[in-house]
Amino acid sequence: MRASAFFAPTLRQPPQGVALPGQAFLLRGAFAGRLPNGAYVLLPLGARVLQGIRRLATQALQGIGGQQIILPSPSEAQFDAGEESARQAARFRAVLQTLAAGVRSYKDLPLLLYDFATAPPSAPKPSLGLLGGALSDLLSLYSFCSDGDQLACARRRVLAALEEALAACGVPCLNAQTWSEASEETALVWEHPAGTMQLLHCQGCGWTADVRGASCRTPVGTRPTPKEEATEVVTPGATTVASVTAMLSVSSDRLVKTLLYKAGDAFVAALVRGDHELDERKLVRALGQRELRMANSAEIERLTGGPVGFSGPVGLPRSILVLADHAVALRSDFIVGANQADKHLTGVNLDRDFKVQAFADLHQAMPGDPCPSCGVALAAKQAFALGGVEGLDAAAGPGGSGHSVQAKDGSRTDLRALHAWLDLTLVMGAAAEAHATDVGVVWPASIAPFEAHLLLLDPSNPEIRAAADLLSDGLGQGGLTVLYDDRDERAGVKFHDADLCGIPYLLLVGRRLQEEGVVEVRARAAAQERQVPPAEVLALLRGELR
Numbered sequence: 001m002r003a004s005a006f007f008a009p010t011l012r013q014p015p016q017g018v019a020l021p022g023q024a025f026l027l028r029g030a031f032a033g034r035l036p037n038g039a040y041v042l043l044p045l046g047a048r049v050l051q052g053i054r055r056l057a058t059q060a061l062q063g064i065g066g067q068q069i070i071l072p073s074p075s076e077a078q079f080d081a082g083e084e085s086a087r088q089a090a091r092f093r094a095v096l097q098t099l100a101a102g103v104r105s106y107k108d109l110p111l112l113l114y115d116f117a118t119a120p121p122s123a124p125k126p127s128l129g130l131l132g133g134a135l136s137d138l139l140s141l142y143s144f145c146s147d148g149d150q151l152a153c154a155r156r157r158v159l160a161a162l163e164e165a166l167a168a169c170g171v172p173c174l175n176a177q178t179w180s181e182a183s184e185e186t187a188l189v190w191e192h193p194a195g196t197m198q199l200l201h202c203q204g205c206g207w208t209a210d211v212r213g214a215s216c217r218t219p220v221g222t223r224p225t226p227k228e229e230a231t232e233v234v235t236p237g238a239t240t241v242a243s244v245t246a247m248l249s250v251s252s253d254r255l256v257k258t259l260l261y262k263a264g265d266a267f268v269a270a271l272v273r274g275d276h277e278l279d280e281r282k283l284v285r286a287l288g289q290r291e292l293r294m295a296n297s298a299e300i301e302r303l304t305g306g307p308v309g310f311s312g313p314v315g316l317p318r319s320i321l322v323l324a325d326h327a328v329a330l331r332s333d334f335i336v337g338a339n340q341a342d343k344h345l346t347g348v349n350l351d352r353d354f355k356v357q358a359f360a361d362l363h364q365a366m367p368g369d370p371c372p373s374c375g376v377a378l379a380a381k382q383a384f385a386l387g388g389v390e391g392l393d394a395a396a397g398p399g400g401s402g403h404s405v406q407a408k409d410g411s412r413t414d415l416r417a418l419h420a421w422l423d424l425t426l427v428m429g430a431a432a433e434a435h436a437t438d439v440g441v442v443w444p445a446s447i448a449p450f451e452a453h454l455l456l457l458d459p460s461n462p463e464i465r466a467a468a469d470l471l472s473d474g475l476g477q478g479g480l481t482v483l484y485d486d487r488d489e490r491a492g493v494k495f496h497d498a499d500l501c502g503i504p505y506l507l508l509v510g511r512r513l514q515e516e517g518v519v520e521v522r523a524r525a526a527a528q529e530r531q532v533p534p535a536e537v538l539a540l541l542r543g544e545l546r
Helices: 045-062 084-100 126-132 148-168 241-248 280-287 297-304 326-330 424-434 462-477 491-501 511-516 534-545
Strands: 032-034 040-042 111-119 136-145 174-179 184-191 197-202 208-210 231-234 256-263 266-273 292-294 321-325 334-337 343-348 358-360 378-392 404-406 412-414 416-423 452-456 482-485 505-509 519-523 528-532
Touching (some): 045 136, 045 424, 136 424, 148 378, 174 378, 416 424, 462 482, 482 491, 519 534
Parallel strands (some): 174 208
Antiparallel strands (some): 197 378, 505 519
């Protein structure tokens, strides 16, 4: 591609009378060209990088038997901003409708389908550039299986394919456990200090999880023998842990908080230590109940007899299910609300003063906690979720759609399904950040907009220009993608623009070709420069790029 025809680094306004789709394409680094019919076409560098990422993702999925489909995109007017779950439900229903016509038996499975679509992210942040853009190019994948073993195998293969695609894009990633209301998921995350996702990571075994829902290591020990009797104390206005501990001169781990929730049609009391925070995702998992909300003030007063801030487990109605965090099981003589205004109870003990129906991992994990896998202290990390894999209930479906197939024994069985996704735009932003230099990005060759950037440094010299033309044509005929900058510009301008483009190989054709018969070949990532005869440049680049 010749820069004299297609590269317009200083273009700010479209030609008079020509409407162009988006001012972003007119910034420095955009490609603009005129077609034979006189129309203008814009090919921004980012679009070519995105095409490379899509190609790598497609290759990885086709390698495990993936088949691309084209789904009708639901109108964005159907959904409010941030309604990603509703949007995904609509797409899932469309996939199931596609399946219904052709998948009848377990013999038709497993089946892996994927498509590409553009969608707004859940929380755009324009200040983050590509990492927080207003639109994302998304890969969505659905795998349908006949049983749990087949589904587990599909999950491993899909996850490996997405990891392969990210590695090919030059983006390092971690596998992190995450949890939705429905199930445990695996996210492919890229560490970055501005990341929207807070993780806990173990340097010992590599265990990584979203802090929301992250498992805690079950504490080991024996509950101390009680030494106190339950005693009522006056705590006027003390509705927070900080105010109670200050008034009673105790540490926060001496308190046990009682948090009341409405789970479906029943009420639940969740108990955690005063120095811990309840993790609602864990409570959902422990209850197996997706419909969960905190009880309101009227409900709390009706159930406990006291106002908000003074709830406790002693004397609660039998209809309330009492769950306690594992850490509470190792406490004795603790402090709880007295279910009366301005009063607490001290010297309260399990079994003697109240009963717990079940213990579970309920409190939120924190940096410094022991890793649930190996016990090493966990560290906090910020990251972006580039993709992920989650299980789906294909029988009920996120939108209520259903589909079943004939099983091996002749009966009907519900489809097992998983959903995977990859945000290609976010991957492009991560690649740009991961391969940034002081002067610009150096794209990995696998996704670079071009493989080589040929700079004609002395366009006024006919001999040098003819040699550069010949080299450009030869590289193109040899299968390489080359951006040929033959503009009548100073060398400094061309070098500056080359830094912005980030193409991995820079080929300099100037007086050295005339004087020494060589082209300067610069491998930008390795900061390596070689003097190569023109006839050997193609073989050199093909050997290193392919």
